[in-house]
Amino acid sequence: MEQAMEKIRTRVSLEEHDVKDVHSTDFPGTYQGYDDSWNQKKFEKNFKIDVKRLTDSEMEFDMIGIDTAIANAFRRILLSEVPTVAVEKVFIYNNTSIIQDEVLAHRLGLIPICADPRLFEYRTEDQEEPTEMDTIEFQLKVRCMKNTHAPKDATDPDELFKDHKVLTKHMKWIPIGNQADLYGKNAFRPVHDDILIAKLRPGQEIDCRVHCVKGIGKDHAKFSPVATASYRLLPEIKLVKTVEGDLAELLQTCFSSGVIEVEESNGVKRARVADARRDMCSRNVFRHEELKDCITLTRVRDHFIFSVESTGVLPPDVLVTEAIKVLMSKCRAFVTEMHEQRSK
Amino acid sequence: MESEGKKRILEVLQLDDAKDETCRTFVMHGEDHTLGNSLRYMVMKNPVVEFCGYNVPHPSEDKINFRIQTKTQPAVDVLRQGLRDLSGACEHILATFEEAVDKCKKKQNEEVEKMDMEASL
Numbered sequence: 001m002e003q004a005m006e007k008i009r010t011r012v013s014l015e016e017h018d019v020k021d022v023h024s025t026d027f028p029g030t031y032q033g034y035d036d037s038w039n040q041k042k043f044e045k046n047f048k049i050d051v052k053r054l055t056d057s058e059m060e061f062d063m064i065g066i067d068t069a070i071a072n073a074f075r076r077i078l079l080s081e082v083p084t085v086a087v088e089k090v091f092i093y094n095n096t097s098i099i100q101d102e103v104l105a106h107r108l109g110l111i112p113i114c115a116d117p118r119l120f121e122y123r124t125e126d127q128e129e130p131t132e133m134d135t136i137e138f139q140l141k142v143r144c145m146k147n148t149h150a151p152k153d154a155t156d157p158d159e160l161f162k163d164h165k166v167l168t169k170h171m172k173w174i175p176i177g178n179q180a181d182l183y184g185k186n187a188f189r190p191v192h193d194d195i196l197i198a199k200l201r202p203g204q205e206i207d208c209r210v211h212c213v214k215g216i217g218k219d220h221a222k223f224s225p226v227a228t229a230s231y232r233l234l235p236e237i238k239l240v241k242t243v244e245g246d247l248a249e250l251l252q253t254c255f256s257s258g259v260i261e262v263e264e265s266n267g268v269k270r271a272r273v274a275d276a277r278r279d280m281c282s283r284n285v286f287r288h289e290e291l292k293d294c295i296t297l298t299r300v301r302d303h304f305i306f307s308v309e310s311t312g313v314l315p316p317d318v319l320v321t322e323a324i325k326v327l328m329s330k331c332r333a334f335v336t337e338m339h340e341q342r343s344k
Numbered sequence: 345m346e347s348e349g350k351k352r353i354l355e356v357l358q359l360d361d362a363k364d365e366t367c368r369t370f371v372m373h374g375e376d377h378t379l380g381n382s383l384r385y386m387v388m389k390n391p392v393v394e395f396c397g398y399n400v401p402h403p404s405e406d407k408i409n410f411r412i413q414t415k416t417q418p419a420v421d422v423l424r425q426g427l428r429d430l431s432g433a434c435e436h437i438l439a440t441f442e443e444a445v446d447k448c449k450k451k452q453n454e455e456v457e458k459m460d461m462e463a464s465l
Contacts, residue, residue: 028391038389038429040436049440051448061444063437069385070433076378317445324438330379331431334372337354338424 005031007298012233014297016286024067024301051317059316062234063304070327071231071304077323078229080217084313085115085136085188087222088123089211096205097166099198104206107198108140109222111168112191112311113212118322119183120214132177136188136212139172143207144200164200169193174209188212191312225319227309233299235279241294243271251294254285277305356420357409368419370410376400380408386433387426392417 007013009031013020026036046065053060063071090105099107115136123134130137145162157164168190179187198206217224237259243251248271252260261274281299285291308316355371372379380398387396395413412419 024385027388028393036389037391038386040429040432043433044436047436047440049437049444051444054445054448054452061441066433066437067385069382070430070437073378073382076376081378317441320441321438324434324441327379327382328431328434328438330375331383331427331434334354335424335427335431337352338420338427341354 009034010301011236011298012301014281014283014299016283016292024069026067054317056310056315057312058307058309059320060305060307061320063231063306065302066304067302068304071306073327074320074323075229075231075306077326078226078308078319079224081326082225082319082322083117083122083214083216084223084225084311085113085117085120085212085214086220087111087113087138087210088213088215090208091210092208094205094207096203097198097200098204104198104208108208108210109220111171111195111197112313113188114191114313115188115212116314117214122215123213130176130211132175132179132182134213135176136179137174137176138188138210138212139174139208140166140170140197140210141172141205141207142166142170142200143205144202146202161200161202164202165196166198166200166206167193168195168197170197171210225311225313226316227311229306229308229319231304231306233301234303234305235276235281236298236300237273237276237279238296238298239271239273239294240296243291243294244268247271247290247294250288251285251291254288254291255282256280365418365420366414366416368412368423370412370423371407372410373407375408376406377408380410383410383426383430386430387412387422389429390422390425393422 008021009026012022025031026034028036030036043065048062048064050062050064051059052062087105087108090108092101092104095101095104097104113136120136121134123130127134142163144164147160147162150159154160163170171190173186173188200206215223237255245268248260248262248269251271252262254260256279258275259273259279261272262269263272264270281297283297285295285297306320308320310316310319314322353373353375355373357369357371359369361367377400380400384396384398387393392414393412394415396411398408398410400408410423412422414422
């Protein structure tokens with residue numbers, strides 16, 4: 001009885017036809033004999049974070065001992081509320097390429113710009129002129145020419161023409177005010193210098209200036225700092241009966257590679273759960289009548305495997321830190337607001 | 345969000361009997377499921393709470409309605425406590441995360457040094 005209750009509280013069950021115990025139920029009054037009220041000390045004791053992989057653009061970490069409601073808040077904030085800098089205004093002086101002005105402007109908007117958003121302020125709506133505190137300006141001026149030194153039999157555009165590809169490396173930063181003194185000579189640039197913006201033919205030209213501002217993904221997806229940010233729950237696989245012989249090999253094929261290992265001792269093959277973490281929870285095992293009852297599949301309710309992939313604007317660990325700070329500042333804003341309203 | 349600092353971000357709806365402080369619906373402007381659901385979880389963790397829920401009245405309106413009913417305490421106090429608990433939890437999560445990242449970076453540096461040492465040998 002107690003074991004069954006513990007299972008409902010801490011595991012999500014994957015069964016043949018449905019996924020059970022999806023929702024959190026650990027609230028005061030739901031279970032007798034459990035103290036489910038919020039307790040910071042208890043939380044601090046059980047909460048763990050383990051960084052599994054960390055590079056300049058990607059990270060994977062485990063967050064253990066927290067409810068989905070809060071873990072999901074971090075995921076949502078990463079996608080749409082951590083600020084970045086992106087192209088917001090495009091001033092086109094000349095565009096004789098085959099790409100229309102509005103399409104060009106949209107393409108420029110989606111280019112990730114390497115600039116720390118924490119150095120900038122949001123632009124206000126009523127503000128007319130850009131200032132060094134809220135805007136980064138780039139110039140994009142490219143004109144395609146014939147390559148006079150090209151061999152006569154050349155057919156490759158790379159040989160025939162000069163500057164026929166407009167790339168992000170052509171974007172030249174133009175410091176506003178004292179930006180050059182503050183941040184250095186080459187402080188701001190697109191994250192990648194080989195993104196193709198447009199293709200030109202001899203005589204065609206693109207001449208424009210762009211203004212980049214700080215914004216959040218909720219307003220426009222171009223401000224989203226992550227390529228992906230997702231989590232999954234840790235899978236747990238238990239063998240309730242021993243699985244031997246050909247069945248062991250069949251069992252192995254039901255899971256992702258590396259999840260089940262088949263060991264041979266005294267001429268008998270026996271299945272063993274080697275690494276449940278690698279499983280993608282396909283539930284293929286339930287297709288086999290003879291294996292159905294040998295196994296239980298669950299996921300650990302409070303063990304989140306986060307995967308964060310940055311666009312390169314900021315390192316992924318900084319993005320997560322910023323996301324946590326965003327949620328914290330939301331709470332504080334409301335506490336202050338309540339305090340102010342009461343004193344009025 | 346930050347830009348509209350002067351606007352009121354929290355309203356209390358006057359649907360209920362004003363004398364009965366245990367039931368309130370709050371309108372939180374500029375918020376969605378991100379704060380709504382995590383705050384609902386925190387408030388529901390409070391034993392004096394009888395009911396807590398939120399909804400997004402319309403997808404194109406940037407606000408949520410957040411309802412609290414308690415057994416005895418004023419709903420306003422419960423909301424404040426929930427917000428404090430949530431930001432307290434965040435503080436600990438932030439500290440733990442930074443510690444874990446530092447640990448991981450240290451380990452990576454050590455591995456690089458070790459490989460350099462082996463290469464130079």
